[in-house]
Amino acid sequence: MLRHATTYRVIYGDTDQMGVVYYANYLRFFEMGRSALFRHLGLSYREIEARGYVLPVSEASCRYLAPAHYDDVLRIETSLDTSVRAGMKFDYAIRREPDGLILASGQTRHAFMTPEGRVVRPPGFLREWIERLLETP
Amino acid sequence: MLRHATTYRVIYGDTDQMGVVYYANYLRFFEMGRSALFRHLGLSYREIEARGYVLPVSEASCRYLAPAHYDDVLRIETSLDTSVRAGMKFDYAIRREPDGLILASGQTRHAFMTPEGRVVRPPGFLREWIERLLETP
Amino acid sequence: MLRHATTYRVIYGDTDQMGVVYYANYLRFFEMGRSALFRHLGLSYREIEARGYVLPVSEASCRYLAPAHYDDVLRIETSLDTSVRAGMKFDYAIRREPDGLILASGQTRHAFMTPEGRVVRPPGFLREWIERLLETP
Amino acid sequence: MLRHATTYRVIYGDTDQMGVVYYANYLRFFEMGRSALFRHLGLSYREIEARGYVLPVSEASCRYLAPAHYDDVLRIETSLDTSVRAGMKFDYAIRREPDGLILASGQTRHAFMTPEGRVVRPPGFLREWIERLLETP
Numbered sequence: 001m002l003r004h005a006t007t008y009r010v011i012y013g014d015t016d017q018m019g020v021v022y023y024a025n026y027l028r029f030f031e032m033g034r035s036a037l038f039r040h041l042g043l044s045y046r047e048i049e050a051r052g053y054v055l056p057v058s059e060a061s062c063r064y065l066a067p068a069h070y071d072d073v074l075r076i077e078t079s080l081d082t083s084v085r086a087g088m089k090f091d092y093a094i095r096r097e098p099d100g101l102i103l104a105s106g107q108t109r110h111a112f113m114t115p116e117g118r119v120v121r122p123p124g125f126l127r128e129w130i131e132r133l134l135e136t137p
Numbered sequence: 138m139l140r141h142a143t144t145y146r147v148i149y150g151d152t153d154q155m156g157v158v159y160y161a162n163y164l165r166f167f168e169m170g171r172s173a174l175f176r177h178l179g180l181s182y183r184e185i186e187a188r189g190y191v192l193p194v195s196e197a198s199c200r201y202l203a204p205a206h207y208d209d210v211l212r213i214e215t216s217l218d219t220s221v222r223a224g225m226k227f228d229y230a231i232r233r234e235p236d237g238l239i240l241a242s243g244q245t246r247h248a249f250m251t252p253e254g255r256v257v258r259p260p261g262f263l264r265e266w267i268e269r270l271l272e273t274p
Numbered sequence: 275m276l277r278h279a280t281t282y283r284v285i286y287g288d289t290d291q292m293g294v295v296y297y298a299n300y301l302r303f304f305e306m307g308r309s310a311l312f313r314h315l316g317l318s319y320r321e322i323e324a325r326g327y328v329l330p331v332s333e334a335s336c337r338y339l340a341p342a343h344y345d346d347v348l349r350i351e352t353s354l355d356t357s358v359r360a361g362m363k364f365d366y367a368i369r370r371e372p373d374g375l376i377l378a379s380g381q382t383r384h385a386f387m388t389p390e391g392r393v394v395r396p397p398g399f400l401r402e403w404i405e406r407l408l409e410t411p
Numbered sequence: 412m413l414r415h416a417t418t419y420r421v422i423y424g425d426t427d428q429m430g431v432v433y434y435a436n437y438l439r440f441f442e443m444g445r446s447a448l449f450r451h452l453g454l455s456y457r458e459i460e461a462r463g464y465v466l467p468v469s470e471a472s473c474r475y476l477a478p479a480h481y482d483d484v485l486r487i488e489t490s491l492d493t494s495v496r497a498g499m500k501f502d503y504a505i506r507r508e509p510d511g512l513i514l515a516s517g518q519t520r521h522a523f524m525t526p527e528g529r530v531v532r533p534p535g536f537l538r539e540w541i542e543r544l545l546e547t548p
Binding site for chain 1: 429438439472474478528
Binding site: 155157160161162164165168191193194195196197198199200201204245252254 | 297298335337338
């Protein structure tokens with residue numbers, strides 16, 4: 001249930017001279033995915049920041065399975081791993097539309113921090129929000 | 138005298154599938170150029186910010202004369218147009234090393250602002266700094 | 275008639291430490307705009323390339339009127355200036371949704387080239403395509 | 412011995428509104444690092460391509476330990492893991508100059524491919540080149 005998909009169309013600026021999407025840009029796609037997931041679940045990342053928390057990435061990884069090309073419509077599937085409690089962990093799959101071929105998969109881990117950079121425990125409002133979502137049938 | 142040059146080597150991530158540097162990245166090179174100019178003149182942009190001013194770009198333009206390729210060493214020549222008083226204006230030329238072929242030329246204009254986004258007059262310390270540089274034989 | 279609008283939501287990766295969209299990224303938005311215009315008019319840029327032509331940017335300019343922020347939905351309005359015959363020229367306006375505030379305006383000029391980098395005259399199929407669109411009531 | 416370090420100064424365009432370098436950009440730094448390593452070892456990536464091979468990334472990962480800031484000079488340390496035979500694997504450490512604080516570490520794995528996208532065995536010239544380097548006292 002804590003998953004969501006959004007789409008993005010590859011532009012020239014995403015590609016490199018190999019004729020495929022440059023590998024660093026998949027981490028941008030991951031951000032699009034988790035941002036869309038937050039919005040879908042009713043709590044935008046902008047709001048989390050407004051409440052005094054930032055969620056910097058502590059780890060990111062990506063496996064590149066097949067190249068994405070210019071003008072491809074990518075389907076960015078994001079899910080929140082609710083088993084992780086200390087911070088947040090997201091899993092991603094990037095698929096090509098319309099055939100669904102999987103192009104890449106990856107993960108990011110995030111810590112809860114104050115804007116000044118101090119690591120803090122997961123804020124109560126976020127824990128409650130996740131628990132409420134998990135209970136929704 | 139208020140000019141300076143710095144170099145940058147093109148990476149894969151700067152190119153696009155046409156096999157040349159993507160056009161938006163020249164504006165990154167321009168930033169490298171003016172940042173190096175500030176440092177060369179003894180007043181880093183970081184210090185200007187520390188004194189409570191930001192210099193957002195109000196206009197940018199670029200003419201693309203010949204393409205830059207992967208692994209090219211670019212020479213970014215930046216000069217400060219000291220005839221402009223209301224804000225700051227920089228002129229740029231991007232040349233390929235070692236033959237000096239000009240690849241692009243451009244300009245950026247900047248306003249003086251507070252971090253909150255209010256346009257302000259050029260700060261005295263910056264005016265004095267420029268005048269001192271201009272007087273230096 | 276030869277105009278079109280598309281939207282894009284700003285991600286963290288588009289912003290800089292001033293808390294606004296980094297100036298070079300507007301040129302990415304311009305590309306999204308003209309790419310969407312081509313598709314809307316029934317001739318994707320991908321097809322133009324497939325027919326053996328590329329359209330590298332020869333000039334780009336942008337005026338930054340008000341900053342775009344994280345999570346803003348941008349409306350990218352693109353129009354093709356059909357008075358330009360030698361190459362192609364596009365005009366852009368970036369507006370913030372939903373209030374329509376104009377954030378930036380700009381232009382790009384493009385030459386017709388072979389993939390090998392030789393400048394050529396506008397291909398007949400493209401001229402005919404534009405004329406047909408202009409005649410459509 | 413198969414290691415090398417290069418430096419890069421962070422620009423505004425690398426940062427995001429959290430005031431630190433955006434996480435995807437570390438993968439650009441990794442590319443700068445391995446590209447500098449290749450050149451240092453006497454075989455530029457450009458040459459490998461000229462001989463008909465590309466080395467697309469099959470896996471990338473990064474651990475973010477401390478944030479990099481605007482104007483920081485980063486030291487990108489890259490080493491080639493010569494125990495990996497099927498493709499190539501690089502390890503990276505990003506340190507802040509001049510204090511050497513480690514900001515990030517990561518890895519990339521690469522496959523050998525033809526420009527058409529067919530996976531091939533490591534080319535002889537590259538195996539020999541690595542063996543020669545390993546034997547050099």
